[in-house]
Each structure stands twice: as C-alpha cells, then as structure tokens.
Amino acid sequence: MNEQEFLAAYDPGAYPSVAVTVDVVALTIRDGVLHLLLIRRGEQPYAGRWALPGGFVRPDEDLSAAARRELAEETGLDGEPLRRVHVEQLASYGAPDRDPRMRVVSVAHLAFAPDLPDATAGTDAAEATWVPVTELDNRQLAFDHGQIVTDGLERARSKLEYTPLATRFLAPEFTIAELRAVYETVWGDQLHAGNFHRKVLSVPGFVESTGASTERGGSRGGPRSRLYRAGDARLLHPALLRPAREEAVR
Amino acid sequence: MNEQEFLAAYDPGAYPSVAVTVDVVALTIRDGVLHLLLIRRGEQPYAGRWALPGGFVRPDEDLSAAARRELAEETGLDGEPLRRVHVEQLASYGAPDRDPRMRVVSVAHLAFAPDLPDATAGTDAAEATWVPVTELDNRQLAFDHGQIVTDGLERARSKLEYTPLATRFLAPEFTIAELRAVYETVWGDQLHAGNFHRKVLSVPGFVESTGASTERGGSRGGPRSRLYRAGDARLLHPALLRPAREEAVR
DNA sequence: CGGAGAACATCTCAAGCTGAGAAGAACCTA
DNA sequence: TAGGTTCTTCTCAGCTTGAGATGTTCTCCG
Numbered sequence: 001m002n003e004q005e006f007l008a009a010y011d012p013g014a015y016p017s018v019a020v021t022v023d024v025v026a027l028t029i030r031d032g033v034l035h036l037l038l039i040r041r042g043e044q045p046y047a048g049r050w051a052l053p054g055g056f057v058r059p060d061e062d063l064s065a066a067a068r069r070e071l072a073e074e075t076g077l078d079g080e081p082l083r084r085v086h087v088e089q090l091a092s093y094g095a096p097d098r099d100p101r102m103r104v105v106s107v108a109h110l111a112f113a114p115d116l117p118d119a120t121a122g123t124d125a126a127e128a129t130w131v132p133v134t135e136l137d138n139r140q141l142a143f144d145h146g147q148i149v150t151d152g153l154e155r156a157r158s159k160l161e162y163t164p165l166a167t168r169f170l171a172p173e174f175t176i177a178e179l180r181a182v183y184e185t186v187w188g189d190q191l192h193a194g195n196f197h198r199k200v201l202s203v204p205g206f207v208e209s210t211g212a213s214t215e216r217g218g219s220r221g222g223p224r225s226r227l228y229r230a231g232d233a234r235l236l237h238p239a240l241l242r243p244a245r246e247e248a249v250r
Numbered sequence: 251m252n253e254q255e256f257l258a259a260y261d262p263g264a265y266p267s268v269a270v271t272v273d274v275v276a277l278t279i280r281d282g283v284l285h286l287l288l289i290r291r292g293e294q295p296y297a298g299r300w301a302l303p304g305g306f307v308r309p310d311e312d313l314s315a316a317a318r319r320e321l322a323e324e325t326g327l328d329g330e331p332l333r334r335v336h337v338e339q340l341a342s343y344g345a346p347d348r349d350p351r352m353r354v355v356s357v358a359h360l361a362f363a364p365d366l367p368d369a370t371a372g373t374d375a376a377e378a379t380w381v382p383v384t385e386l387d388n389r390q391l392a393f394d395h396g397q398i399v400t401d402g403l404e405r406a407r408s409k410l411e412y413t414p415l416a417t418r419f420l421a422p423e424f425t426i427a428e429l430r431a432v433y434e435t436v437w438g439d440q441l442h443a444g445n446f447h448r449k450v451l452s453v454p455g456f457v458e459s460t461g462a463s464t465e466r467g468g469s470r471g472g473p474r475s476r477l478y479r480a481g482d483a484r485l486l487h488p489a490l491l492r493p494a495r496e497e498a499v500r
Numbered sequence: 501c502g503g504a505g506a507a508c509a510t511c512t513c514a515a516g517c518t519g520a521g522a523a524g525a526a527c528c529t530a
Numbered sequence: 531t532a533g534g535t536t537c538t539t540c541t542c543a544g545c546t547t548g549a550g551a552t553g554t555t556c557t558c559c560g
Contacts, residue, residue, distance in 0.1 A: 017267040018307065020344070020355050057268065059353060063344040092342045092357045094270070094313040103309060105270050105355070107342045177537070195519065197538065202517095216527085222536025223526035237494065238517085244487060427508075445548065447509065452546095466556080472507025473555035488546085 018094075019104045022066040023054030023145065025090060025152030026075075026111040027186075029169050033132045034185050036149065038141075039074060040127035045100050046142035052149070053128065054106065064089065067109035074128045075116055086112040086168040090152055098144050108148045110155055112168040160186055162239040164206050167230040173210055175225040176200055177218070189243055199240055205233025268344075268353045272316040273304030273395065275340060275402030276325075276361040277436075279419050283382045284435050286399065288391075289324060290377035295350050296392035302399070303378065304356065314339065317359035324378045325366055336362040336418040340402055348394050358398045360405055362418040410436055412489040414456050417480040423460055425475040426450055427468070439493055449490060455483025 026037035038050045053074040057066040067087050072078060077085070087109055094105035118130070131139075136149065160166050166182040167174065180196045200206055207228035214224045276287035288300045303324040307316040317337050322328060327335070337359055344355035368380070381389075386399065410416050416432040417424065430446045450456055457478035464474045 018270040020268040020270065057344070057355075060346045062346065063342060063355070089341055091339055092313060094307070094357065096310045096312065105307075105313070105357070107344065107355070175537090192519070192521095193537080194521085194539075199518090218536055219528075220535055221526085221528040221533095223538080225537055425508090442548070442550090443508080444510075444550085448511095449547090468507055469557075470506055471504090471555085471557040473509080475508055 017103075019099075019102055020057045021054055021104055021106045022057055022063060022070060023052040023093075023106050023108045023148060024067050024071050024087075024111055025052060025108060025149055026071055026085075026113060027133075027152075027156055027169075028113040028116050028130060029182060029185050030115055030130060032181060032185055033134070035130035036133050036136065037071075037074060038129060038131050038139075040129075041142055049142040050131070050139050051142035052108075052145045057107075063107050064109070067107075067111070071111055075113075077116065081114075081116075084114060084168070084172075086165055090148070090155055093144055093148060095144065106143075106148075108152065110152045112156070112165055114169060114171060157186055157242065161241055162236050164230055164233055164236060167207070173212070173227045173229050175214060175227060176207075177225055179207070179228075183240070187242055196240075203233070203236050203238065203240070205231040206236055207231050268355055269349075270307045271304055271354055271356045272307055272313060272320060273302040273343075273356045273358045273398060274317050274321050274337075274361055275302060275358060275399055276321055276335075276363060277383075277402075277406055277419075278363040278366050278380060279432060279435050280365055280380060282431060282435055283384070285380035286383050286386065287321075287324060288379060288381050288389075290379075291392055299392040300381070300389050301392035302358075302395045307357075313357050314359070317357075317361070321361055325363075327366065331364075331366075334364060334418070334422075336415055340398070340405060343394055343398060345394065356393075356398075358402065360402045362406070362415055364419055364421060407436055407492065411491055412486050414480055414483055414486060417457070423462070423477045423479050425464060425477060426457075427475055429457070429478075433490070437492055446490075453483070453486050453488065453490070455481040456486055457481050 024037070028035050028037075037053055039053050041047055041049050041051050053070050055066075055070050057063060061069070064087060067089075068082070068085075071085065071087065072082055088111075090108040090110040092105055092107045094103075096103060098104065098106075116130075133149075133153065136146075140146070141149065160183055166179055166186070169182045169186075170178055176197050177193070179200060180191055180193060183196070184191055208231045210227045210229055212227045214227065217224050274287070278285050278287075287303055289303050291297055291299050291301050303320050305316075305320050307313060311319070314337060317339075318332070318335075321335065321337065322332055338361075340358040340360040342355055342357045344353075346353060348354065348356075366380070383399075383403065386396075390396070391399065410433055416429055416436070419432045419436075420428055426447050427443070429450060430441055430443060433446070434441055458481045460477045460479055462477045464477060467474050
C-alpha cells in the first residue's frame, strides 16, 4: 500500500475524538492598571461565570489564527489596531475532566495589547469586559481558567525581562517614563527611574529615538520627555531583571 | 435548563473533531554527545522516515501522562529510571495540513534523560534509536518534526541558563566537571572551567556537597573531584548565561 | 619507578555592570 | 511667582564577570 492508497482508505473516526479550543489571556494597561479581558458565559456549563475568551478551532484554521479571531470577535478589533496586538502561544491544557461536556484540549494564548476601546460582546458571550487583575482573586473563573491566567501572568512578567514586548502595551511612540510604568504595572514593583533610564538606552535595539519630544510636560509637572519607538531587537541583551524574589527560587 | 439537564442533552459530535497527539523531544548525553530519540516509522504516512516518538492521547489520560507513556514505550524505561526523566510541555503544533490523514494537533513535550540504555522498539515503531543531534541535518524528519526538534533544542539550551535541569542529564551524584560537560555539550561551546566552578558554587541551591569524592581521578589524569548532588533550587539566581550570540538578538 | 601531561580547585585582577543617591533643569498647578 | 514634580544625567561604592595563573593531585606511559 503506497501513501496515496493509504490515505484514500483512511478512516479518521478510528481515533479517539477530542475537541480542540483556543483560549486567550489578553492583557492591556488602562490608567496604569493591568487589565485582563474576561467574558461572562451565557451558556452552560458555567453559565454566568467569568471565563477567558476562546472557542473551538475551525477545521482549516491555524491555532494562532484561531486565537486572533477569538480576540477580534470579543474586542471588535480589526485591521491595524489588531495587527499591533502581540499574540503568542502560552501552553496547552488537557486534563481529562477540565470540561464536563467532553474531552477538550485548550491551546492557551497570551496577548499583549495597547490600551484598547471597551470590549464588544461577541456571539457566544453575554458580556465582555476588561477586569483589573487585582480583582481576580474574588472571581471564580470557569473551567481551569484561573490556572491559565496565573500561568499567563507569570509568562508576561518573565517576558518583559528578556524581550522588548513591553513596548506592545504602548502607542508606537512613547517616553521612557511610559515604558517604565509598563514594567512597574506588570511587575507590581517600583523601579529606580534613573537606573531604568540608563539601562533601557544601553540595551542595543530596545528603543530608538524619534528626535521629538512630548508637547507638554507631565500632568503633575516636570520637563517634556523625549519620544522613542521600538527598536529592532527581538531579545534584550543584557536582560532587564526583576528585583530578586527569594521565594520564587526554591 | 440547568447544568445537569444541559449535559444530559449535550451532543459531542456537534463540534469539529480533531485528533490530539503528543510527541516527545527526548534528549540525553552519550559519550559527551547530545542525542535525540528517533523512531523509524513503520506505517503510512511517511513510512520509513524518522520521526519523534509519540502517539494519540488516550481518552482518560493527561497530556503529560501521555508523553511519559510514549517515552516509556519507546525506551523500555520503567520505575525509578523513568521517574528520573524530566518531562515538560514544549508547545503545540496544529497547522491544518501538518498531517495528511486528518486534522491533528500535537502537544510536543521536552524530556531530559540521564544516559539511557539503547532504545527498545515500541509497538508502532519499526526501530527506535538515539541519534546525535549533529547528524539531524541529513535526515528529513516526518511531519513538522524538524521544526519541533529545533524548538526543543532552543528551549533546552535556554532552560540550562536559568534552571538546574542540567543535573537531569547526570546520575544522582556528579562532579562539577561533569556538570560543565553537560553545558558544553548542549550549548556547543567551551566554558572557562575556573569561572564555571565559581559560579555553580555561588548560586544558592544549585548543587550541594555530598562530602565524598570520586574513587579515581579523570581518565587522562588530574586529581579526584568532589561529588555533588542537585540542590533544592528550581530557578538559578543569578542565571548562568550563554556566551553572547549577537546574531540571536536581532 | 619516574617524568610528562592533564585536570581540579582556588586565587588574582581589571573591566563592566548594578543599586542607591543626588543634582540641575524644565515644567505644571495653584 | 512659588512650590512641587519629573526628566535626565552623574557619581560612587560594591558586586559580578572574563581571563589568566598557580599549586596540587592524579593517570598514563616509557
């Protein structure tokens, strides 16, 4: 039997069937607070509970395309603004009992978005909103989405260390102070302004100067700041390390 | 309709069916050379080609359990030796056309194993062998396994930087020189012996002394070396960074 | 049996980087 | 205009890094 004959005779039903979904941990920063996109489920199971945006992967759709589509559906985003959102694969979650309906393997994705307009409820969702991550403790998310969010946040914090993805939370042109605010928001730590400034400018390809400055100083005073745009580095070398966290090591 | 009624009426066939497999990038070091476990496929498609060990996830099986099972089947490993193998999720691969038979999403895993006995051919496989990664360029792997291996190797190299996983390539007790050999093998770079020694001992929880020394010196001379075992750190802080690779940054 | 060569473990030193503080100037609000 | 805030740059001590050297222990081979 050659390959063509084999494929013609092949019966897909012979293998155990599993549903594959994508879920998206979409992060943005609004008013200096890290927000996560959540959907209030309109259907069983977990009707009324908050959950990550996501859904079934379509037959001819790539995993990352499915993640972008779900994100677009829930946020109403399209075109250039959607292109500016960074989406990467996070991990897959496939415990046999994670969905009471049937065996579902979810390929979770992580998205970094600049400050976005209010979310638009999609087809499957009763409601879609940006929720501050500090308020997540109170909400019991559906399925294993609590774990997925925890993993996504840790990944996001870690990615800021060695990639320039912090710029993805900002407009195309930004100041060093705005960039520092992203790090402080995601890491939940105050950083030394002077040292941060020195470090950012010393990492090759992290940011490049536009030559311009802001029109006005900060709202509470201070001089105008210079504007930068993202450079061409894909990795920060050397990295910007988080303040040491003893407890995380052991 | 409450949740119970909903589940009773639920029809799993209503959703697009996808097969979910696991594939394993299993690495070990034999005679100072990094080896990858490969299977020669006995069936269509890609019959006769080399491929990663892997297979369908069973209905009640966790993803990581499936990866360990596939690894056990192909290596003949069991019990304590199998427990000593580190297995972690790598990424999922789900391009619509990656398998000509049907839509298959593969959850790839990465395994670090101490020097293992020769592989035993499993049920699906015509042949299973450890192949030096330097010889991979010549072989056209089945499916998208070439890409998976590339991603796995990069992940392995990177993981050595900030986790103590290098110890997983070694016996429970090892010398600093053996540990250094792991880094040199995986990174493909010579390291400064003195500096490596200083660094390893200075990272809290990386290794702990057993008090003992080797029975003999090295095969080509030199004093006996002290023996260490893995410490309790899960992250190396500060990390052991690879020699800078300019080209990797942009 | 003895010398050559190899490797372990430690030390030295210059260069670079980091964290902490400070200072000058620009700018906002009141 | 005064006071407070922020941007940006500078200083400096302490630490880490990379490179080389040293003394010692051991194996191999003649």
